[in-house]
Amino acid sequence: MGTATLxxxxxxxxxxxRTVEKQLCSLPGIQAAEASFATGSVQVRFEGALPAREVLGGAVQRAGYRLIDEEQARRRDPASEQAKAARHELRMFALGLVLSAPVIAGHFIHLHEGWWDWATLGLAALLQLTVGATYYRGAWAGLRAGNLGMDVLVSIGMASGLFFGLLVTIFDWPLPQGIEKAVFHEAATLIAVFIRFGKYIEARARGQALGALRSLLELAPQQARLKDGRELPAAEVQVGDVIVVAAGERIAVDGRVIAGECDVDESLLTGESLPVVRKTGDAVRTGTFATNGRLEVEATAVGGTTALARITRMVEEAQQAKAPIQRFADRVSNLFVPAVVAVAxxxxxxxxxxxxxDTAAAMRAVTHTMAVLVIACPCALGLATPAxxxxxxxxxxxxxxxxxxxxxxxxxxxxRIFAFDKTGTLTLGRPEVTDVAWLGAPREEALALIAAVSRHPFSQALARRYGAASGAGGKAFELAGKGVIVxxxxxLVFGTPAxxxxQEIALPGELEREVERLRTLGDSVSLLAIEGEARxxxxxxxxxxxxxxxxxxxxREAGIHTVLISxxxxxxxxxxxxxxxxDEVYGGVSPKGKLERIQSLRRQGLVAFVGDGINDAPALAQADVGVAVGGGSDVAKETGDLVLMRGEMSDVLLARELGRRTLRxxxxxxxxxxxxxxxxxxLAAGALVWxxxxxxxxxxxxxxxLSDLSVxxxxxxxxxxLRRLKGRT
Incomplete structure (x- = not known):
């Protein structure tokens, strides 16, 4: 099944x-759609080929909205779009205030006769054609899609106020005690004005909440300088081009340093507070800042393939994905609106x-129905969780x-349960050789060959002790959680006794006793077999x-049960x-065993699993929340729901505290x-009219x-x- 973001x-x-989701899901091949009004994005899952852009655009248009073309979508900044939306809502609110000012003034000085009534009705009609037009368009699209949303309810309230205000003015119908013509005139004008103000507040709140995404987008430089002195847009740099980065400039590509040396500030990408030295042969990334010196960088990734672009996409997708509590809010909204319509x-x-x-009774009934319908719109409910x-x-x-x-x-x-991998997670992932026992003549060159062909931490420890054999030949097969075969x-077979x-390689008694001795000391043990003989x-x-x-x-002080699975x-x-x-330790567990252990723990409560290796990926995926250590394998980082970019265990506490405060x-x-x-x-239904x-x-x-303002x-x-929250908790 494929996925795409629109x-x-x-x-x-x-x-x-919800209207957009329903229309997209009606298309052949679309299995699911999840829209986020906060980010203006829709993630669709589809079988086979994604429907053509024109087909997708037609479905979105039937819902009453517009699909952005791919090129424009890549360039747009969600935070800027929300700021633009907020400015538009503020302009509409200001226009509404101007058009409704005579209505408000008439209410306070009791001008509700003759020409004044007609003037206020004329202003109400003009206001609804301008300030309120958006809601009528949205209502029409919602009704066609079978969705009784906010626009439908607001439109009914506005239209009823104008219609009955017109009837009362033309026919001079009698009104019940406590209700004046002004009630209808105000409904025809102030409903749209107040809701425009609420929409301004919502758009402004969404724009501020999207600030992290804006800060990421602003990291990428717009221009790059080639080695030959030419300057060109960063988007036009090709893989293999060499760019020059001077002190005080941001790096425009992912690449490899081919000349020069400087201190690079990578804090906004890695969280590391101090600049790190980058010199010939080192990798550098887009958006990082050269604090001094000069670098020549050969581009290895540009545009949408850079690490910064991938992180930006992941952040946007995370902000779009619905948390479980948001799904609960959606269910409440789905029930709340129909329930209140029934009350109306x-x-x-x-x-x-x-x-x-009689006529007066009808006017009172209409007034209470309008009031209840308008108050049935839980607009802020949709903002509560995403913000x-x-x-x-x-x-x-x-x-x-x-x-x-x-x-x-x-x-x-x-x-309530935090499970941890050991090597590279609780430990530094940089083991050192403590002891070596040979059976027969030492073959250190065989260990150097293992060091050359494998990237496992144990192999790297061998490289630090014996070096890595140059020009190593043969094929290497890495077996997750077990070892390597060359x-x-x-x-050569290098790995666990299992x-x-x-491989049906017998373990001589002398080596078996050595294994037990090292294990008794708490050391990790690997064996080397050469041509089928353990050596x-x-x-x-x-x-x-x-x-x-x-x-x-x-x-543990917070009441969390902690488990080590290694x-x-x-x-x-x-x-x-x-x-x-x-609290608990499980050793000698295979990748499949880790997955089964996580499944068992989940029966006791929600489980967070923290890991870093390829063999941790199944457990990271199985846990309720997978936490990947930043310095670990790419597979683990891709599988995890949350990545500790600094790789420090104190950041697990920080993540939990951020989560607790956000959930609250x-x-x-x-x-x-x-x-x-x-x-x-x-009150709207008239329960306290007496x-x-x-x-x-x-x-x-x-x-x-008021609910928008409060949220x-x-x-x-x-x-x-959260700004005041310390980096370590």
Missing amino acids: KVDGMTCAHCA VVSGGLWWLLSGM AVMIGSGAALRRGLLVKNGAALEQIARA SGGEE LLAE TVVGFRDAVRPGTRESIGAL GDHDLAARRVGSEVGV AIRQNLFLSLIYNTLGIP AGVFLPPSFAALAMV AANSARLAAE
């Missing part, structure tokens, strides 16, 4: 996103029946934590990462487990997005604005709180 203009609420119809019917079923997730993932990125999945922050906050010349057993035992020991014991201790033998795993203080803000936002509407429904308390339609619209303010508070 950019769509015009979505402003969760109902808009019932309250209107009851008022008509109880008020005498907090975007702010949380942006704060994480600034601290060296790459959130690849929108659910990751919520899941790591709720996880064939094509002298056959690997030798699989040597090599002991390795890896130092624990600084601060790991303190991080594990902090998790492919290394049991005694080595227990030595490290004892050193760092985990989401819950607060959900409460704030509904509380005004929920409290206002009885006490002289009534919520007219225009004030119902104001309740929506935006709470999201801004979260952003400020």
